[in-house]
Amino acid sequence: MMKQEVGKAAADLVKSNSIVGLGTGSTTAYAIEYIGKRLQSGNLKNIVGIPTSFQAEVLSKQYGIPLTTLDAINHIDIAIDGADEVDMQKNLIKGGGAAHTREKVVDYLANQFIVVVDAGKLVTKLGSVFAVPVEVIPMALTPVINSIKQLGGKPELRMGLRKAGPVVTDQGNLVIDAKFNDIPNPANLEKVLNNIPGVLENGIFVNCADIILIGEVQDGKSIVREM
Structure with missing residues (x-):
């Protein structure tokens, strides 16, 4: 309602x-x-x-x-x-x-x-509950996961519900959910994530x-x- x-x-x-x-x-x-x-x-x-x-x-x-x-x-x-x-x-x-x-x-x-x-x-703080979704082209999956780990994030490939295998976006890409314990500067993290080669876009909106x-x-x- x-x-x-x-x-x-x-x-x-x-x-x-x-x-x-x-x-x-x-x-x-x-x-x-x-x-x-x-x-x-x-x-x-x-x-x-x-x-x-x-x-x-x-x-x-x-x-x-x-x-x-x-x-x-x-x-x-x-x-x-x-x-x-x-x-x-x-x-x-x-x-x-x-x-x-x-x-x-x-x-x-x-x-x-x-x-x-x-x-x-x-x-009160962005990222306190939800992971940051990162859309990535399939060939870049492993390097992007490694880059997110270096940034202090915990990356996880999003898997489909009632579908075997990962979620595929409308663009034909994959989604990594990156959990950050702290996002002191959302605008900066948005830029840094988007600068990783192979990342199309992430879910931080500032x-x-x-x-x-x-x-x-x-x-x-x-x-x-x-x-």
Whole structure:
């Protein structure tokens, strides 16, 4: 219920005649559903979406949101996406759904980036709960794992659920989940990880989020507050 409320609150911020980045994950799925409902009711007009994953694309088609590509547009008005961790400086760790590379492209391009989370995703220090997802081209897997170890991280290849073998991203790459006991400087770690040869992108998002919408339960009621 909480995820639904946050998704709906984010969908309500979308204006007619806009290009919308559509994120990945369970909370964002509700936002996509409500944007579709607003379009069907005529409350919202002339919207095109940029999906960040195959999941977002399938949902958008299901709910009747017309889609376009980054080749066809020159800006994104608003992007809505979830996060696995959010710290007090609005830094994020994303990539629980292995879509962080496309999400980063879309979310950074957006004039306004709205993050939808439940209160359980809030942390005082980034990396305290969640590992940093690192997308890596398959041939570079072992050297990248060794480089992450040298940085003090504990790297683990992400394995598929109900699938034999590793998770494969929409780009055909692999994901290493790198656990760091301490991330004193998220912006620096983001750069350092991306500079390892063979790494495509990692899940640290800094200086990117504009609005964080948080769903939580107070007195038995689902409420949405802004950070």
